[in-house]
Amino acid sequence: MxxxxxxxxxxxxxxxxxxxxxxxxxxxxxxxxxxxxxxxxxxxxxxxxxxxxxxxxxxxxxxxxxxxxxxxxxxxxxxxxxxxxxxxxxxxxxxxxxxxxxxxxxxxxxxxxxxxxxxxxxxxxxxxxxxxxxxxxxxxxxxxxxxxxxxxxxxxxxxxxxxxxxxxxxxxxxxxxxxxxxxxxxxxxxxxxxxxxxxxxxxxxxxxxxxxxxxxxxxxxxxxxxxxxxxxxxxxxxxxxxxxxxxxxxxxKGVKYLGIGPSAHSYNGDTRQWNIANNAKYMQALETGKLSAETEELTEENRLNEYIMTSLRTIWGLDLARLNQIAKGASDELLKAGAEFFDREWISQKDNVIYLTATGKLYADHIAAGLFF
CATH class of the missing domain: 3.20.20.70 (Aldolase class I)
Structure with missing residues (x-):
């Protein structure tokens, strides 16, 4: 998919x-x-x-x-x-x-x-x-x-x-x-x-x-x-x-996607790629049969932080088991970092998933940054 x-x-x-x-x-x-x-x-x-x-x-x-x-x-x-x-x-x-x-x-x-x-x-x-x-x-x-x-x-x-x-x-x-x-x-x-x-x-x-x-x-x-x-x-x-x-x-949810056009981003699970944000240079490159893209190899830290940032914003929440699939033991580190947010009732946990509370949604970016590795 x-x-x-x-x-x-x-x-x-x-x-x-x-x-x-x-x-x-x-x-x-x-x-x-x-x-x-x-x-x-x-x-x-x-x-x-x-x-x-x-x-x-x-x-x-x-x-x-x-x-x-x-x-x-x-x-x-x-x-x-x-x-x-x-x-x-x-x-x-x-x-x-x-x-x-x-x-x-x-x-x-x-x-x-x-x-x-x-x-x-x-x-x-x-x-x-x-x-x-x-x-x-x-x-x-x-x-x-x-x-x-x-x-x-x-x-x-x-x-x-x-x-x-x-x-x-x-x-x-x-x-x-x-x-x-x-x-x-x-x-x-x-x-x-x-x-x-x-x-x-x-x-x-x-x-x-x-x-x-x-x-x-x-x-x-x-x-x-x-x-x-x-x-x-x-x-x-x-x-x-x-x-x-x-x-x-x-x-x-971290599904792969291909971005076409100037400034478009792509993601295949291992790398992130982005095209130049310039119409003329984008078209010139393709006229010669070349892509106008830069590529970044995603590190373990990149993947952890990206998953935290995207999943926490959703109704499906941040699955600690999936976090551990990216890096063994990552969930323990995240729970430690999140102690103050639990205390403030900005995040909650049900089974193995972390969710933003209604108040926490006001501070989503701040919370994600506080949980980054």
């Missing part, structure tokens, strides 16, 4: 908070598509013949591609790999791209899941973020996708920024519940270096983010999701029973 991630490095405009790799020019879209397909062919042996269970188009904004372009990429994958007949094929999309004609075309492709970047239903908040769409478009895009026969939909929301009062945050959540989507991904607004938001804050044009506000809105989020029957299966992700993101769940 394995997954394939395709990074589409194009956006119509730059959101003020985003530090993902992308270009706002579509001038070289055809050349990039050619390079992506070439990399898929060059990397055909990376997953050692594992069956592909998930394909995920991320970015950037993959919905700038048309149905034929998406099909070309998927067809190349199916020619070189065994793809499960029940594979989850996700396309990240901006609301303004999901027009009726586009949805009709996408219905003819293997895409069977949308991840729609809504972020907020309030126009003033979307303008502050420099999003292309507005609130009504966000709501309409979900309804259009549902009307077109797409039921497996997740939406993204952001909280913890100055313009978002608790009242507005609850209204955003209520709108999602009203739309009856089975999966929601939520993110606290973070200020990444080299973004427009960071520059605005440094120049005192915007106030800094408030950690207390983020924590309180995260608690509101958890309560609301539980009340509406959603499982909190990963720190940032909630779903109705049985509607986990299979692709992202595999990341957290």
């Amino acid at each position: 394995a997954g394939i991630y395709i990074h589409i490095p194009f956006c119509k405009q730059a959101c003020h908070y985003c530090d993902f790799h992308f270009s706002t020019s579509l001038k070289y879209k055809d050349e990039m598509l050619h390079a992506l397909i070439k990399e898929i062919k060059l990397q055909k042996s990376y997953l050692n013949g594992e069956t592909i269970e998930t394909i995920y188009f991320g970015g950037g904004t993959p919905s700038v591609l048309d149905g034929d372009e998406i099909s070309r990429i998927i067809n190349t994958i199916t020619e070189l790999h065994t793809v499960s007949s029940t594979a989850e094929v996700t396309l990240e999309a901006n609301p303004d791209d999901l027009k009726p004609d586009k949805l009709k075309a996408l219905k003819q492709t293997p895409v069977n899941r949308f991840s729609i970047g809504i972020q907020s239903f309030f126009d003033e908040d979307l303008a502050w973020m420099n999003r292309v769409h507005r609130g009504q478009e966000a709501e309409s895009s979900v309804k259009r996708a549902q009307d077109a026969g797409f039921e497996n939909i997740t939406v993204d929301l952001i909280y913890g920024y100055p313009m978002l009062s608790d009242t507005k945050w609850k209204q955003n959540l209520d709108k999602v519940f009203e739309l009856n989507v089975p999966h929601v991904s939520t993110y606290s607004m973070t200020v990444e270096p080299q973004t427009a938001l960071a520059a605005f804050i440094n120049k005192k044009k915007q106030p800094p983010m408030n950690e207390q506000q983020s924590a309180e809105q995260f608690m509101v989020l958890m309560d609301a999701m539980q009340a509406h029957g959603f499982e909190h299966y990963e720190i940032s992700n909630f779903c109705k029973p049985g509607h986990y993101s299979r692709h992202n769940s595999n990341y957290w």
Whole structure:
């Protein structure tokens, strides 16, 4: 079992908070598509013949591609790999791209899941973020996708920024519940270096983010999701029973995956690999039949820490037996390191598995760092 991630490095405009790799020019879209397909062919042996269970188009904004372009990429994958007949094929999309004609075309492709970047239903908040769409478009895009026969939909929301009062945050959540989507991904607004938001804050044009506000809105989020029957299966992700993101769940469970495209990462259990985050250099390398990737051999410590970081964030927890499979006796060391977190009731143990408590979820990164080897 394995997954394939395709990074589409194009956006119509730059959101003020985003530090993902992308270009706002579509001038070289055809050349990039050619390079992506070439990399898929060059990397055909990376997953050692594992069956592909998930394909995920991320970015950037993959919905700038048309149905034929998406099909070309998927067809190349199916020619070189065994793809499960029940594979989850996700396309990240901006609301303004999901027009009726586009949805009709996408219905003819293997895409069977949308991840729609809504972020907020309030126009003033979307303008502050420099999003292309507005609130009504966000709501309409979900309804259009549902009307077109797409039921497996997740939406993204952001909280913890100055313009978002608790009242507005609850209204955003209520709108999602009203739309009856089975999966929601939520993110606290973070200020990444080299973004427009960071520059605005440094120049005192915007106030800094408030950690207390983020924590309180995260608690509101958890309560609301539980009340509406959603499982909190990963720190940032909630779903109705049985509607986990299979692709992202595999990341957290340590399943192998191949990343295609500039800045994309790959993992095969023993090594981690990442492509250069530069469109021109990525395409130039592939034009000469070479990969633009660096590779890191994972040490025992790397594997331990990665497992701690990913597993602790999930509903499935950190299995001490699996930790000992990576390194003999590792569980004893981890339990010693975790004593203070048990005392504070930030983590708990059931049978042989460590879980975050509701309060512990507020400190997930801090706890993971405290347990690292």
